[in-house]
Amino acid sequence: MVYRFAGPMNPSDSTSAPAAIQPDGHDGYRPDLVEAKWQARWAERHTNEPDLDGAARPFYNLMMFPYPSAEGLHVGNMFAFTGSDVFGRFQRLRGFDVFEPIGYDAFGIHSENYAIKLGINPAELIPRNIANFRRQLTRVGGMFDWRHELSTTEPSYYKWTQWLFLQLFKAGKAYKKKAAVNWCPNDKTVLANEQVLNGHCERCGAAVEQRFLEQWFFRITDYAERLLDNLDDKSKMDWSDTTTTAQRNWIGRSEGAELTFEVDWDPDDTITVFTTRPDTVFGATFLVLAPEHPLVEQLTTSDQRHAVEAYRKAAAAKDLVSRKVGEKEKSGVFTGTYAINPASEERIPVWIADYVLMDYGTGAIMAVPAHDERDFEFATKYGLGIERVIAAPGDDAGAPLAQAYVETTGATLVNSGEFDGMAPDKAKRAITDWLAKQGLATVRVQYRLYDWCISRQRYWGPPIPIIYCDDCGPVPVPEKDLPVILPAIDDFRPDDTGISPLARHEEWYFVPCPTCRKRARRETDVSDTFLDSAWYYLRYPSSELDDRPFDRARTAKWCPVSTYIGGNEHAVLHLLYSRFLAMVLQELGHVAFEEPFRKFRAHGLIVKDGAKMSKSKGNVVIPDEYIDRWGADSFRMYLMFLGPFQEGGDFRDAGINGIRRFLDKVWHLVGQSLAEGERGGEVLRPVLAKWHRTKKKVTDDVESLGYNTAIAAMMEMLNTIRESSCCEHELVEEFVVMLAPFAPHFAEECWERLGHGTSVFDARWPGYDPALLVDDTAEVAVQVGGKTRGRVTVARNAAEAVVVEAARAEPRIAKFLDGKSVQKVVYVPNRLLNLVVG
């Protein structure tokens, strides 16, 4: 590139700058033609199909795959995909071999419910939805490698989902146990927790019940510590803080102790509780067990039996969600039995109450009403003892409590025997050690995380590949017999039994036992959709292979995923399950890494009228009409310009034409550059500096997903170019390259007009010269007493004295200094001068 340095521009000359670029308005940019042309070319030329086996610089650019709804791809999906695609194209221009696959997460209860409503089998419905999504995804111009498109509902995919289940089963990581599910008696179906609103079915409003069914679980809790520790390992995971924080909270590690309480009528019978506050054990005035606790039966005395039975029954009838989030009013009943507090040796009553959950800790607690809000509320309601054992600095040991005192900092123990005066944090350990010596305590780490229930008593999912034989027990389906095909049946609607519809189909249900060949029965539950999506990134690179789930060499080349972009609504479940599976697969020797996503960034959510887009709210915006009117490139760029990509925002269409105008102007600039030929070659020094600053800013911003400001910087640059009537050929070319991630078809067409026979994505991202980033003069703001009073233009890095003199010479500034003396001078070179006056 040849630049002529014309020195600093004289501002007074700028008034004469002519509008060198005349619009013609008619033979201009036609997005419909340009986009169709390039989409066809990309397909013909295999532009977006990297050599998966031989790529020199592989970059796996993954976006969360969509659920192919009947309404079609909406603006929220397009926002997310475009943001990811911009990044992929940027990396391509930086010389990486980018693999950007796409697929469909099409199993699950949403599809099934919709199919039930229409009375059409989802197996018929889903392909139509997918065809529509494929059409839309092509239109929006993503650089998808269509050779590797997949759907989780294809037998060629779910064969391997089932294979995955078998690997976990064989490794002892899958097991079956009875667990509660939400049951809607009206829809006769199992509901997910999020489908229960205030104890009622989301769809029909019927009160939801609790049922106990045998379910398959994966032992994710075995990995709690690793899942937690890796979050802090930057060499394995570069994730946004909001996401790692959410995972940390979900895993919910807490340190404490298990304490043993003897039952007063028989020291051999004991109740074990988990507590994070062993320091308060002297204040434990009663015990509470979960109603389902197995010891309740033997602890209940005959005169309390009736009340206890009634309470347990009532608790069981409540559905899971209202038990957890419904009425907060505490309730419970006395079992009639007493236990001995191991510290105070007091005799304390044993109660049951549904505020204690069976699936956390040991299902039993020691209640310390003085220092726990829930226990305080319960003790107050039932007139149980409240014994203070922690005192704040000024408090008297005997002072009564109006509410639970839960602070620990600065406080000390009281009424706790030899531990009086100790700080709670120290006492936790001291008391645990003291009780441990008597065999009554063990240190314990507890997690909030629970095992992953993968059973769904539904139709639309991959059948769990297990066969039950009366003689052999549960037998895994031999791998050679996979996939267990989900049969095409008409009556896929769930019924009152709580058993999957598949059980009604004898020809499918009964099979010979793989081991002894006797008649046996298939597992009729299907697996959770989160299992489908927990490994799809492994399948993409190997999707054409039908003899293995993922090829070892391909996986080693492309995984872990380089950059993964998706919604924060999956911050916990999807991302945690994927991490868990990767750890298991690594242990079993199938993959070489334990963290599947090297870099993860959450995009923001596009809402409409303040609400998430959903069909039920009737606020779904479909991109097609906007693409028809403005073109995919304008719409892509508009979505990226709306606001920060990682924050999202409210969708409105005001302003798309601003982007379209910008592209029109670039179109004309390209034409102008061609018409001017070599004569367009003069770039004034200030324009040149601005250009290099722009290249730096756009590079940095795109790198950090700051798309809105990157676009703003390009707009600013275009304004500068037009003001200075510059259309130097190479500058225009570089400008087109920088625009390409945002407006790929447009950039291709401009690139071709500029005389290139190859794709713009085979060009290189422009570099910048750090030496040219700055002008040789600087405008320094001048403050008097902290208020900005004017500005002076001085040489770059001018000495303080020079700037002060220049400031004093400026009448608008000088008048604020009249009759005052300068007490202090604060000078920030090239930025600001503050004259502090007396």
Next chain:
RNA sequence: GCGAGCGUGGCGGAAUUGGUAGACGCGCAGGACUUAGGAUCCUGUGGAGCAAUCCGUGGGGGUUCGAGUCCCUCCGUUCGCACCA
């Protein structure tokens, strides 16, 4: 209730992380070119004021030469989690 985030013109949003608040775009106003313009091109556009100037980043207080940015406090709002012992 707990946790995380956010609050800036008529609107979407910028602000090198303590240094010229409002970049860029929309909208709006005036003008140019037009048979016409919902096209295009100039110019202007935080509020008040004729002006000098003053006031302005949810409210109040503080630190600092200097605060949208840091600290305290209150209000509003969004998103998670939800009796986790």
